[in-house]
Amino acid sequence: MIDPNVRVRFAPSPTGPLHIGGVRTALYNYLFAKKHGGKLILRVEDTDQTRFVPGAESYIIESLAWCGIEFDESITVGGPHAPYRQSERKDLYQQYCIQLIDSGHAYYAFDTPEELEELRKNAEKIKKTFTYNTESRKNLYNSLTLSEEEVKRLINSNVPYVVRFLIPENTEIAMDDIIRGRVVVKSETLDDKVLFKSDGMPTYHLANIVDDHLMEISHVIRGEEWLPSLPLHILLYQAFGWNLPQFAHLPLLLKPDGNGKLSKRDGDRLGFPVFPLQWFDSKCGEISSGYRESGYFPDAFVNMLALLGWNPGTEQEIFSIDELVQAFSLERVGKAGSKFDPEKTKWFNHQYLIKKTDQELAVEYQPFLKEKGVEVNIKLLKKIIGLVKERVNFVKELWEETYFFFHSPEAYDEVVIKKRWKPDSPEQMTSLAEMLKSVDDFSTENIDVAISVWLEKNQFGMGAIMNALRLLLVGASKGPHLTDIMAIIGKEETLHRIHKGVQTIK
Numbered sequence: 001m002i003d004p005n006v007r008v009r010f011a012p013s014p015t016g017p018l019h020i021g022g023v024r025t026a027l028y029n030y031l032f033a034k035k036h037g038g039k040l041i042l043r044v045e046d047t048d049q050t051r052f053v054p055g056a057e058s059y060i061i062e063s064l065a066w067c068g069i070e071f072d073e074s075i076t077v078g079g080p081h082a083p084y085r086q087s088e089r090k091d092l093y094q095q096y097c098i099q100l101i102d103s104g105h106a107y108y109a110f111d112t113p114e115e116l117e118e119l120r121k122n123a124e125k126i127k128k129t130f131t132y133n134t135e136s137r138k139n140l141y142n143s144l145t146l147s148e149e150e151v152k153r154l155i156n157s158n159v160p161y162v163v164r165f166l167i168p169e170n171t172e173i174a175m176d177d178i179i180r181g182r183v184v185v186k187s188e189t190l191d192d193k194v195l196f197k198s199d200g201m202p203t204y205h206l207a208n209i210v211d212d213h214l215m216e217i218s219h220v221i222r223g224e225e226w227l228p229s230l231p232l233h234i235l236l237y238q239a240f241g242w243n244l245p246q247f248a249h250l251p252l253l254l255k256p257d258g259n260g261k262l263s264k265r266d267g268d269r270l271g272f273p274v275f276p277l278q279w280f281d282s283k284c285g286e287i288s289s290g291y292r293e294s295g296y297f298p299d300a301f302v303n304m305l306a307l308l309g310w311n312p313g314t315e316q317e318i319f320s321i322d323e324l325v326q327a328f329s330l331e332r333v334g335k336a337g338s339k340f341d342p343e344k345t346k347w348f349n350h351q352y353l354i355k356k357t358d359q360e361l362a363v364e365y366q367p368f369l370k371e372k373g374v375e376v377n378i379k380l381l382k383k384i385i386g387l388v389k390e391r392v393n394f395v396k397e398l399w400e401e402t403y404f405f406f407h408s409p410e411a412y413d414e415v416v417i418k419k420r421w422k423p424d425s426p427e428q429m430t431s432l433a434e435m436l437k438s439v440d441d442f443s444t445e446n447i448d449v450a451i452s453v454w455l456e457k458n459q460f461g462m463g464a465i466m467n468a469l470r471l472l473l474v475g476a477s478k479g480p481h482l483t484d485i486m487a488i489i490g491k492e493e494t495l496h497r498i499h500k501g502v503q504t505i506k
């Protein structure tokens, strides 16, 4: 259903490379916006300066662009609610914070980090956890317990403070989530979260709610890890007197064995990337692999991600981005976490690879060949690729399946020699070469006919001859139909490889 009031956002914090779970969140927002003819906004949430990582913001932008996820409003394209980077909207949050203090929904707290740490430690000693909540706040150093004059005095003498949200006492907070339905929590279970920090920056909670409101966000679609923040967010909307957006919390991406959340560390440990692009961590010098650099096609990657948590309700697995837009709905996103399946991910890439034309693949393969010092015309390359593409998942794997088209074997597989090279092989192969010399039009069909006539005449077994011949032409027991290889490398090269092999293999 077209609804131009649909406005959704992807709101990453530039604290490191974007995990594939984050890419999926961005993708679902994109699909939802497109499906409803709405707008997608990219907002950078960089108010936590202690977690800022240089390069992370541009990494996020490049990753999403590689996936084909385009934004209608963002830090790069601008828009009616610019700026879209929260650090540039700093002054705005302060006024909303004051509004909450004035209306009695928030308060100043002067407890020092050391004092709070002490309270935490003492609670731990008696196996409890300290939280700044509806009970404990009554005995702490804040504007609820101090006199008005004292509060003024502290503020005027620049004593550092934070602003905390005043969680109401004895209240039930009901939350409606498109994926999870209704959830109710008691206010006693919540703590008085900091809204504004002593460094003059808002926390995530305040900035996020203020911006979602000002940017007229209609649906908040984000990862399940933000579900615990939802009660506070709802209370914040109510405190401001603003309408709630709709919420949808997406299920976690799980490790392949289903045991826990797929983490940054799982990727290279288990042999697959968890990041869209390669990431270089300048702090520890570590490189984490990326889908792009590993040879994945962006559309295959996006197709795979779309199905991790959402299902179309049919058996269909291959979807173009337009088909995804048509089929997508939040109602078909499951509650349970989705196991990441690295093998299935390769399968997707294979499906996209075989759908490409030989011409497209040839163009993508040529740079690899250049690196190997191989020059080959595109017409021939297309033919070669057509013969082997079913066998590979990635363009880079084409080399293992095609190198023998470009040069004669430098070595012969010992295991294959033992199995396939018989005492009479040298004589048979020499005789075969002699016969092939007389095949004028060296096409697959002509070679096939000539060989079967020759086999018939000499009463040789087809299997034994072809296996020995493959060893001489390829150096191993692999490759596509042998006479296809012969037609492509040509008569001269075929005869050269037979003679060379017969002389080399002892």
Ligand code: GLU
Binding pocket: 010, 011, 012, 013, 045, 204, 208, 221, 222, 223, 226
């Ligand atoms: N900045 C938060 C993050 O890094 C955004 C969470 C949200 O979408 O509300 O994921």
